[in-house]
Amino acid sequence: MRVADADAGARKFGVCAACHRVANGAPDAGGPNLHGVFGRQMGTNSRRFGYTAALIGAGGRWDSAMLDAWIADPRKVVPGTSMLFVGVPDPLDRADIIAYLRRQTD
Ligand code: HEC
Numbered sequence: 049m050r051v052a053d054a055d056a057g058a059r060k061f062g063v064c065a066a067c068h069r070v071a072n073g074a075p076d077a078g079g080p081n082l083h084g085v086f087g088r089q090m091g092t093n094s095r096r097f098g099y100t101a102a103l104i105g106a107g108g109r110w111d112s113a114m115l116d117a118w119i120a121d122p123r124k125v126v127p128g129t130s131m132l133f134v135g136v137p138d139p140l141d142r143a144d145i146i147a148y149l150r151r152q153t154d
Contacts, residue, residue, distance in 0.1 A: 050140065057148030060141050067133075070152045079131060085110050086146075086153035090126075102128030115146050 061070065067078035074081050080094035091104035106126045108114050117124070119142045122131040136142050 052140075052143040052147035054144070054147040054151045057144035057146070057151075060136075060145050061148055063136065064133075064145070067131075070149070082149060082152065084153045086115070086150045087111065090114075100126075100128060100130050102126050103130075112146055112150075115149065116142050119145060 061068075064079075064082075068080070068082045069075065069077055070082045072083045074083070076094050076097045080097035080099070082093060085093045088110050090106050090108050090110060091099040093110075103126050110118075114125070116139070118126075119136050120139075121135045122129050122133055136145065
């Protein structure tokens, strides 16, 4: 059985890197810094980023299931979000990216 691979996820994070940095203390870009986002309240990972009211008001937490749905189709999870991203269609690619984000949270 194939398991989620954080190293593969680091490479696949390339599609996110257009808008997101993940290193601790790195500045926000088009999107908020994602260091430590795993397990956080939605819309709170970066203190400086100008989140939409839609994301802040969603009120959920970034666990595996929420991240999986978000990366597949952000606007389906939070209508009105400013994360204009087509989504990652392959569930295994999403699992790898989530494993990487989790590692960037330890
Ligand atoms: C075109 C730019 C862009 C791309 C590409 C992008 N994002 Fe985002 N992302 C954003 C923006 C903008 C927000 C803030 C959304 C809001 O406030 O509604 C965001 C928010 C997030 C959040 C919520 C952070 C928090 O503090 O709650 C996560 C998690 C996230 N993105 C993960 C990803 C991942 C993983 C990828 C790649 C699969 C990705 N994003 C690709 C722009 C992008």
